Structures are given as structure tokens and as C-alpha cells.
Amino acid sequence: xxxxxxxxxxxxxxxxxxxxxxxxxxxxxxxxxxxxxxxxxxxxxxxxxxxxxxxxxxxxxxxxxxxxxxxxxxxxxxxxxxxxxxxxxxxxxxxxxxxxxxxxxxxxxxxxxxxxxxxx
Amino acid sequence: xxxxxxxxxxxxxxxxxxxxxxxxxxxxxxxxxxxxxxxxxxxxxxxxxxxxxxxxxxxxxxxxxxxxxxxxxxxxxxxxxxxxxxxxxxxxxxxxxxxxxxxxxxxxxx
Numbered sequence: 001x002x003x004x005x006x007x008x009x010x011x012x013x014x015x016x017x018x019x020x021x022x023x024x025x026x027x028x029x030x031x032x033x034x035x036x037x038x039x040x041x042x043x044x045x046x047x048x049x050x051x052x053x054x055x056x057x058x059x060x061x062x063x064x065x066x067x068x069x070x071x072x073x074x075x076x077x078x079x080x081x082x083x084x085x086x087x088x089x090x091x092x093x094x095x096x097x098x099x100x101x102x103x104x105x106x107x108x109x110x111x112x113x114x115x116x117x118x119x120x
Numbered sequence: 121x122x123x124x125x126x127x128x129x130x131x132x133x134x135x136x137x138x139x140x141x142x143x144x145x146x147x148x149x150x151x152x153x154x155x156x157x158x159x160x161x162x163x164x165x166x167x168x169x170x171x172x173x174x175x176x177x178x179x180x181x182x183x184x185x186x187x188x189x190x191x192x193x194x195x196x197x198x199x200x201x202x203x204x205x206x207x208x209x210x211x212x213x214x215x216x217x218x219x220x221x222x223x224x225x226x227x228x229x230x
Contacts, residue, residue, distance in 0.1 A: 035219070037165075045157075045165065045208050047219040061217045097164055105176065107155055107210065110164040 002026040002109045006098045009114030012088055020083040020114060022098030027109065030054060033101035034074060034081035038094035039113075046094075048072075050101065051081060066092075088118045124149065124209050126222035133230045136199050140225045142192040142209030148220055149211045154192030156185055157208045159224075165208065169194065196227075204229045 008020040022034060035050035049062035051072045060072050071084040081098060095113040102108065125143040132138040142154055153172040157165040167176055169185040172192065182197045192211075196203055209222040 037221075044206075044224040045159075045210075045221045047210075047221060050219075063218055064216075099165075105167075105174075106170055106212070107157060107165075107167045108176070110166070112164055 002100075004098055004100060004109050004111035006096060006111040006114040009096065009116045011117045011119060013120050014088060014090055014118055016088055017084070017086045018088060018116060020085070020096055020098075020116070022081040022083070022111060024079045024081075024100060024109070027100065029079035030076040031102065034072070035099050035101055035107075036072060036081075036083045037097045037099065038092075038116075039097070040091075040094040043094075048083070048096070056103075085116070088116075090118050092116065093118045123220045124154075124211065124222035126207075126209060126225045128223065129226045129228065131228040131230055132199055134199055134201070137195060137197045138199055138203075138227055140194045140196075140207050140209075140227065142194075142222050144190050144192070144209075144211055144220070146190060147215040148213040149187065149192050149209075150190040151214055152212045153187055154185070155210045156183075156192075156194045157210065159206045159208065161205075168207075199229045201229055203227060 003025045005023050012018045033052045036048040049072045051060045069087045074081045095115050097113045098111045100109040156169040159165045172187045173185045185194050206224045208224045213220045
């Protein structure tokens with residue numbers, strides 16, 4: 001059974017940093033792109049960014065709203081993807097979801113999400 | 121970042137058919153096709169359909185997706201109480217090099 005599990009959320013002050021983790025199991029983690037999506041309270045889904053598989057170059061893309069502040073990385077030896085969030089703003093408050101992607105099947109396996117609250 | 125356009129809400133009766141729409145442009149829906157997700161309150165999204173009309177295993181045959189130009193549609197027949205949820209369309213935007221989502225449609229089954 002495929003499982004994707006996020007961790008690392010919590011309460012953080014504006015301007016500080018936080019790193020989220022996304023661990024995959026039951027899948028050949030290195031074959032998948034790993035993506036992050038967030039959902040502010042009572043709002044819709046907003047794509048944050050992703051990292052391609054090593055076979056596809058391991059490159060990253062980001063939403064304009066987080067570009068230059070957030071960084072997605074991966075450690076395939078541990079089956080973990082990371083979302084490093086810097087210079088956090090109040091409007092970054094959301095549940096952050098991680099999901100796996102392939103060229104064949106996008107948006108396939110989702111985690112349960114982790115809540116990030118940015119507040120002073 | 122420009123997103124896709126979905127009606128905020130749709131209401132239909134039990135066992136009726138609902139068609140949800142999603143409008144994009146030639147850089148996203150019109151180019152790569154649309155993906156559809158379902159989200160129940162308090163739960164993560166779930167993939168229903170990808171690249172216009174491909175269903176992952178385990179997804180009900182009551183769901184079907186289609187596309188005409190830059191507009192994608194998700195049709196759910198024989199509506200059941202468990203179909204009541206938020207539905208999101210999404211597509212990769214080649215001009216933005218980013219994935220875009222619609223604002224979501226809340227489907228109410230009366």
C-alpha cells in the first residue's frame with residue numbers, strides 16, 4: 001500500500017523559517033516527482049511547487065507567490081521530499097499537502113497534510 | 121497566478137446527473153487536458169480523473185470527464201449522498217511552468 005506522510009507543521013512567527021517533510025512508502029520513490037499544494041482555512045487548493053525525479057533532471061518549479069522564499073528538495077535514499085519555507089508570512093498559513101506525480105499519472109498519491117500557522 | 125474557472129456551487133437531486141465545468145486557456149486545459157479531484161471536508165484531495173478522461177483504479181464508472189477546447193467537464197451520474205464534496209479541476213500550465221487549480225465547485229446532493 002502506498003503511503004505519503006507529511007510532518008513538520010506547527011506555529012511559527014512571521015519572518016521565520018520552517019521545514020516540512022514528506023515521506024513516501026510502498027512506491028519506488030525515486031521514480032516520482034514530488035509536489036506540494038496548500039489550502040488556507042476555508043479556501044481552495046493552491047499549488048506551491050515541485051521537484052522532478054532525478055531521471056527527469058531533479059529540477060524544481062514554484063508558484064509565483066512562493067518563488068524565492070520556498071525551496072523543494074529530495075533525498076531519495078530516505079524516500080523524503082522537503083519543503084523549506086523561509087521568510088514566512090501570515091498568508092502562508094495553510095494545510096500543506098504533499099503528493100506524488102509521474103508523467104503518466106499526475107496528482108496520484110496524497111498525504112493527509114500538515115498545518116502551518118504563521119502568527120505572532 | 122492565473123487559475124482555472126469553476127462555478128462555486130452546483131446542486132442536484134439524488135440519482136440525478138451533475139455536470140461540473142472548468143474553463144482554462146490554450147496553455148493549460150486546452151494543451152495538456154484537465155485533471156479532476158474530489159475533496160470531502162477534513163480530508164485530502166483524491167484523484168478522480170486525469171488528462172481528460174483517464175480514471176485511476178477504484179474510481180466509480182458513474183464519473184466521466186471530457187473536454188472541448190479550453191473547457192473541461194466532469195459528469196457524475198446517479199448522484200449519491202457520498203458524492204457531496206468539493207471538486208477541483210487542475211492542469212499544468214506550459215506558459216507559467218506551474219500547475220494551476222480551479223477555485224473548486226461545491227456539489228450538494230439534495
